[in-house]
Amino acid sequence: MKSLLICRCEMFSTDQTLTVLLCQGGVILGADTRATDDMVVADKNCMKIHHIAPSIYCCGAGVAADAEVTTQIMASNVELHSLNTGRPPLVAMVTRQLKQMLFRYQGQVGASLIVGGVDVTGAHLYSVYPHGSYDKLPFVTAGSGAAAAAAVGETLTLCPCAAAGGGQGLVRDAICAGIFCDLGSGSNVDLCVITEGGAKYLRGYDKRERGYQGAEGVYKRERGHQGQR
Numbered sequence: 001m002k003s004l005l006i007c008r009c010e011m012f013s014t015d016q017t018l019t020v021l022l023c024q025g026g027v028i029l030g031a032d033t034r035a036t037d038d039m040v041v042a043d044k045n046c047m048k049i050h051h052i053a054p055s056i057y058c059c060g061a062g063v064a065a066d067a068e069v070t071t072q073i074m075a076s077n078v079e080l081h082s083l084n085t086g087r088p089p090l091v092a093m094v095t096r097q098l099k100q101m102l103f104r105y106q107g108q109v110g111a112s113l114i115v116g117g118v119d120v121t122g123a124h125l126y127s128v129y130p131h132g133s134y135d136k137l138p139f140v141t142a143g144s145g146a147a148a149a150a151a152v153g154e155t156l157t158l159c160p161c162a163a164a165g166g167g168q169g170l171v172r173d174a175i176c177a178g179i180f181c182d183l184g185s186g187s188n189v190d191l192c193v194i195t196e197g198g199a200k201y202l203r204g205y206d207k208r209e210r211g212y213q214g215a216e217g218v219y220k221r222e223r224g225h226q227g228q229r
Contacts, residue, residue, distance in 0.1 A: 016031060016032045016034060016035075016048060016061060016143040016144065016145065016178070016182075016184060016185045017031070017032050017141070017143045017144070017145030017146065017148070017149050017174070017175050017177075017178025017179065017182060017185040018030070018031050018048065018059040018061055018114055018140075018141060018142040018143045018146070018149075019031075019139075019140070019141050019149045019153065019171050019174040019175055019178075020059060020114045020116050020125055020139070020140045020141075020171075021138075021139055021153070021156075021167045021170060021171050022116070022123055022124075022125040022137075022138040022139065023123070023167045025118075025123065025195055025196060026118055026123050026193060026194050026195035026196070027116035027117060027118065027123050027124075027125055027193075027194045028167045028168060028171050028191060028192070028193050028194075029049050029057055029059055029114070029116050029171075029191065029192040029194070030171035030172065030174065030175045030189060030190065030191050030192075030205075031048035031049050031059050031175065031189075031190050032048070032145075032175055032178065032179055032185045032186060032187060032188065032189060032190075033045045033046050033047070033048065033186075033187040033188045033189075033190060034046065034184065034185055034186040034187045035064050036184050039183075041186070043064075044186075044187045045187060045188065046064065047190070047203075048060055048061075048067075048190065049190055049192045049201065050067070050068065050071035050072075050075070051071075051075060052071060052074055052075050052078055052089075052094055052115070052117070053075070053078050053079075053082070053088070053089045053094070053117065054088075054198060054199065055088070055117050055118045055119065055194055055196075055198065055199055056078070056089060056091055056094055056115065056116070056117030056118075056119070056194075057115075057116060057117060057192050057194060057199060057201075058071050058074070058094075058098075058113050058114065058115050058116075059113065059114040059116075059142070060111055060112070060113055061111070061112040061113070061114075061142045061143045062110040062111045062112045062130060063109075063110035063111065066109045066110045066111040067111040067112075067113065070098070070101070070102075070109060070111045070113070071113070073101075074094065074097060074098055074101070077097060078093075078094055078097075081093070088119060088120065089119070090119045090120070090121065091115060091116070091117040091118075091119050091124035091126065092121075092124065092126075094115055094117070095115050095126040095128060095134060098113060098115065098128050099128050099132045099133070099134050100132070102128065102129075102130055102131065102132045103131065103132025104132075106131065107130045107131045109130065110130055111130060112127075112128070112129055112130055112142055112143075113127075113128045114126070114127050114128070114140050114142055115127075115128060116194060117194055118194050118195060118196055123194075124136070125137060125138065125139075125140060127140045127142065139153045139156065141153060141174065141178075143178065143182075143184075143185065144178075144182050144184040144185065145175075145177070145178025145179065145181060145182035145184070145185040146178070147181075148174075148177040148178045148180070148181035148182065149174040149175065149177055149178045150174075151177065152170070152173050152174040152177045153170070153174050156170060168191055168193065168202075168205075171191060172189050172191065172205065172206050175189045175206075176189065176206070187207075188204050188205075188206065188207045189204075189205050189206040189207070190202065190203055190204065190205060191205040
């Protein structure tokens with residue numbers, strides 16, 4: 001008599017808020033840290049800002065496994081390319097390889113990516129969609145909380161300086177807007193500041209708790225409060 005063990009693999013989704021800002025002299029990437037499985041929070045501290053090269057990073061939205069493995073493959077290809085050519089990678093080259101890879105699978109790889117970095121030609125920011133199309137913009141939001149984050153980003157009037165930390169507060173506010181307005185976003189705020197001097201990954205830059213912010217503060221029930229009947 002045979003015994004069979006049947007396992008079911010879950011596809012965790014990073015329904016989240018991603019915000020990337022192109023600044024003077026650099027790029028600032030931001031993301032929340034919540035990964036969900038339908039209506040269940042599967043991971044409260046998920047890393048959504050992935051390393052591609054020393055001065056190039058990528059934010060991933062969509063299916064968590066697809067985004068992570070896609071960026072890992074791209075990081076390996078970029079390293080081999082740099083060793084073969086003897087030159088540092090370009091952000092445009094990374095974006096081209098990503099969009100060609102995603103186009104080959106015709107959307108079956110559910111990864112929506114934002115590529116940001118600094119190379120010999122300056123700071124660049126690209127948004128790559130699951131079917132292989134891409135955009136080059138100065139301010140990009142993605143994920144289920146993108147609308148709320150974009151509303152904060154549209155208040156920007158002057159381009160802040162990345163080296164001086166002027167854009168970190170704006171990116172943090174945009175991520176927090178997505179956290180408070182979207183159930184798929186939550187937990188902490190991660191930032192990655194990329195300048196000509198290198199990249200600085202700010203893990204757990206800000207920690208937010210969901211609540212309703214009003215004129216008198218955050219309204220919450222006390223622990224163990226039963227209410228009045």
